[in-house]
Amino acid sequence: MSDKQQDNSCSHNYYFDNAATSWPKPESVYRAAELQMRQACGNPGRSGHTRTLEADRLIYRTREAVAGLLKVSDPARIIFTLNATDALNMALKGLLEPGDHVLYTAMEHNSVLRPLGRLRRDGIITTTMVPCSESGDPDLDALENAYQAGTRLLVINHASNVTGTIAPLEKMIKSAHTRGVKVLIDAAQTAGSLEINAEGLGIDLLAFTGHKSLLGPTGTGGLYVRRDLNLKPLREGGTGSQSETDIHPESMPERLEAGTLNNSGLAGLLEGLRFIEQTGLAAIGEHEKEIRSCLYNELETIPGIKLYGPKGEDPAACIVSFTLNSADSGEIGYILESSYGILCRTGLHCAPLAHQAISTFPGGTVRLSPGYFTTRADIDYLVNALKKIAKLT
Numbered sequence: 001m002s003d004k005q006q007d008n009s010c011s012h013n014y015y016f017d018n019a020a021t022s023w024p025k026p027e028s029v030y031r032a033a034e035l036q037m038r039q040a041c042g043n044p045g046r047s048g049h050t051r052t053l054e055a056d057r058l059i060y061r062t063r064e065a066v067a068g069l070l071k072v073s074d075p076a077r078i079i080f081t082l083n084a085t086d087a088l089n090m091a092l093k094g095l096l097e098p099g100d101h102v103l104y105t106a107m108e109h110n111s112v113l114r115p116l117g118r119l120r121r122d123g124i125i126t127t128t129m130v131p132c133s134e135s136g137d138p139d140l141d142a143l144e145n146a147y148q149a150g151t152r153l154l155v156i157n158h159a160s161n162v163t164g165t166i167a168p169l170e171k172m173i174k175s176a177h178t179r180g181v182k183v184l185i186d187a188a189q190t191a192g193s194l195e196i197n198a199e200g201l202g203i204d205l206l207a208f209t210g211h212k213s214l215l216g217p218t219g220t221g222g223l224y225v226r227r228d229l230n231l232k233p234l235r236e237g238g239t240g241s242q243s244e245t246d247i248h249p250e251s252m253p254e255r256l257e258a259g260t261l262n263n264s265g266l267a268g269l270l271e272g273l274r275f276i277e278q279t280g281l282a283a284i285g286e287h288e289k290e291i292r293s294c295l296y297n298e299l300e301t302i303p304g305i306k307l308y309g310p311k312g313e314d315p316a317a318c319i320v321s322f323t324l325n326s327a328d329s330g331e332i333g334y335i336l337e338s339s340y341g342i343l344c345r346t347g348l349h350c351a352p353l354a355h356q357a358i359s360t361f362p363g364g365t366v367r368l369s370p371g372y373f374t375t376r377a378d379i380d381y382l383v384n385a386l387k388k389i390a391k392l393t
């Protein structure tokens with residue numbers, strides 16, 4: 001049975017919440033994570049026995065695979081973290097110094113807004129939000145006017161987890177770099193589904209998560225740190241190297257990776273990355289584009305539904321957000337699950353400013369996020385369910 005046809009036996013078969021975490025995973029991901037724990041368990045870098053060395057190789061191969069996907073020449077610049085949130089905290093708190101000014105877009109997730117809010121409330125940094133349009137596009141003129149003498153960093157959500165809107169990275173990075181401002185990309189919604197050339201774009205820092213489009217287990221993610229950039233570590237401790245001293249190693253990746261890594265998670269992540277490589281990022285992107293545009297175009301015909309973000313044929317992450325007349329989004333989500341077995345996410349999606357930008361604050365939207373394993377038949381089922389629900393509102 002191919003991964004595309006695998007038996008996804010679960011009480012709910014209509015999964016439209018891939019932007020939260022992807023499901024199903026390729027069969028090889030489940031197997032590798034389990035096998036790592038059962039048969040190949042060793043602590044990488046901590047001693048010289050066979051299993052330790054095998055765990056070392058596994059971690060290195062995973063680092064290499066991420067570096068390959070993100071077009072990074074030195075795998076040591078890829079740091080493994082718990083998730084994108086952990087990586088974003090590591091980037092923000094490891095880079096920013098007292099007096100720094102930070103720019104961020106209105107489409108940022110709370111995993112950026114909250115660490116920035118903490119640093120701001122503690123009097124360490126000042127911040128300016130770059131507004132976004134109703135479709136979620138950053139206002140590039142406002143960006144040009146937002147730089148200040150102390151601006152150190154621009155944070156960009158590569159693709160909105162509310163609307164799927166893709167930020168114009170090239171233009172925004174150029175705008176920042178012209179002024180000597182560093183750029184942090186939140187690629188939580190794009191790593192594994194859109195092409196990212198981290199070195200080609202000159203990205204300084206990029207946070208990714210392993211459990212969404214990279215198809216790996218939860219508890220995996222990471223941070224790419226550009227070659228000439230040194231972050232203050234948030235954590236120090238055991239690395240298995242230079243054990244004689246209480247000074248944490250300076251060399252990467254140990255500088256930012258303290259403590260035992262999530263080996264079984266990373267074993268699963270490696271298989272997710274291999275699946276993506278074998279399938280081809282272009283083929284994954286093509287399928288997701290087709291599925292999204294089909295969903296968007298079908299929903300557009302349902303009376304009472306209002307759609308947000310890029311139109312059906314426009315480039316976007318595989319996300320469609322909508323409201324239905326004045327119905328409560330949580331109630332629509334409840335009916336979808338309880339009557340049709342359809343799982344999705346409703347509300348503010350940890351992105352309150354994005355909802356303010358698209359005028360859906362505080363009620364939020366119903367977010368449908370298909371994935372690579374979503375079929376045309378799944379979309380038809382969902383659309384028919386929504387047609388019936390729309391008649392009730």
Ligand SMILES: Cc1ncc(COP(=O)(O)O)c(C=O)c1O
Nearest residue numbers: 083084085109111161186188209
């Ligand atoms: C845009 C964006 N950034 C960051 C995150 C946080 O990801 P994680 O749950 O892996 O920390 C998410 C998760 O939904 C997201 O959509």
